[in-house]
């Protein structure tokens with residue numbers, strides 16, 4: 001199979017409510033891929049269908065490779081110790097325990113504690129270790145850095161990049177645009193049960209346009225102007241103010257973030 005994951009026309013409903021209305025996308029092998037969308041867009045549902053944890057009514061999903069799935073928080077018994085969980089998962093998967101992987105994730109820093117006593121970051125590291133026990137080709141991460149501080153986030157990003165360097169494909173759901181921008185090769189944006197964008201971060205920026213926002217403060221007040229062509233717009237505005245004898249006090253230029261681009265597309269204003 002050419003791609004790690006191929007999804008064609010995926011349809012999924014809960015009762016009478018259709019959440020996924022024919023999703024079609026693929027994930028190239030060896031890439032870090034993010035599913036984005038507002039709360040309730042269907043990211044987790046799509047991940048769970050691909051993982052084989054949920055039944056769906058229509059479409060076809062092909063996965064080429066062994067899957068490793070990161071657990072959601074609080075999925076382990078509160079009294080279990082990290083190495084007990086590791087041994088349990090290794091037993092289920094008939095896998096040998098990769099000491100180097102545990103070392104890289106810093107699991108040995110907190111082996112004496114029980115699961116309930118671990119910090120959010122330590123739990124995330126343990127969940128990732130458990131997902132990697134079987135040495136999967138494709139790793140699923142559902143909001144992997146939610147609730148982590150900057151250091152924890154950067155450390156986990158490092159781990160995810162290392163997985164990519166080992167040739168693994170990573171599929172993650174995220175709300176963190178900065179994370180997606182810095183980490184992912186490609187993204188898909190889900191809106192109203194459909195994929196409204198699939199491509200690279202750069203392609204998303206190109207699709208939405210530059211959309212600079214010029215904020216100009218004059219003695220008469222403040223004006224905001226949106227433009228794709230910052231130079232011409234700024235010159236025209238300044239000439240206009242000069243002709244009218246208005247003094248410009250301050251100019252701010254906002255380039256717009258991926259998050260803003262995303263929200264525009266997700267709301268259906270992308271074209």
Ligand SMILES: Nc1ncnc2c1ncn2[C@@H]1O[C@H](COP(=O)(O)OP(=O)(O)OP(=O)(O)O)[C@@H](O)[C@H]1O
Pocket residue numbers: 014019037038039040041042043044045046
């Ligand atoms: N087990 C379920 N039974 C019924 N409805 C569900 C179930 N799981 C999810 N839904 C509904 O399906 C829709 C999509 O939920 P899902 O959790 O897949 O979205 P999401 O994009 O992952 O959201 P979030 O960003 O909040 O995690 C929501 O309207 C949700 O209420």
